[in-house]
Amino acid sequence: MGINVTKWRTAVAPTMSISGTTFYTGLFRHSLDDKNRVTIPSLWRSTHADGDVFLATCHPSGYIAVLPPAEVDKLREKVSQVPLSDTAGQDFLARFFSTTQAVSFDSQGRMMFNADLLRHAGIGKEVVLTGTMNKFFVYSPERWVQATARTEGESQLDVMRRVGI
Secondary structure (H helix, E strand, O other), X not given: OOXXXXXXXXXXXXXXXXXXXXXXXXXXXXXXXOOOEEEOOHHXXXXXXXXXXXXXXXXXXXXXXXXXXXXXXXXXXXXXXXXXXXXXXXHHHHHHHHOXXXXXXXXXXXXXXOHHHHHHOOOOOEEEEEEOEOOEEXXXXXXXXXXXXXXXXXXXXXXXXXXXX
């Protein structure tokens, strides 16, 4: 549960936004339906408009990374800096975006992921959604356990120092 900072002195409000910015925090366990749709937490949807387009991509660590519109804009800017004459860069972009899917919320707050993304992430019927503040990840339960095991020996303070928080 988030706090609307503009009202934090008077009430704790169930929102995840400040000035229209969504904070993707928390961990949620859901099931895919028969059409490979998963319900996205309402707190993560709260500031998005109908038709907002996200990008879902295969992360090399074996999960689906979902980039919201603000992160898509940043990615678009970086990609636009790769000159057409940079053959290796263009080849990488072609490969990267060939496995990327544009997704949005349906009327019930679900996102549908294609079979290639789900296969890459090892996802069957159960998923774990984790927020990373400015984006979110979709894991299989097994891969979520593996991801948490990779940082098991690190203290929270060590990680905060490493990432500059």
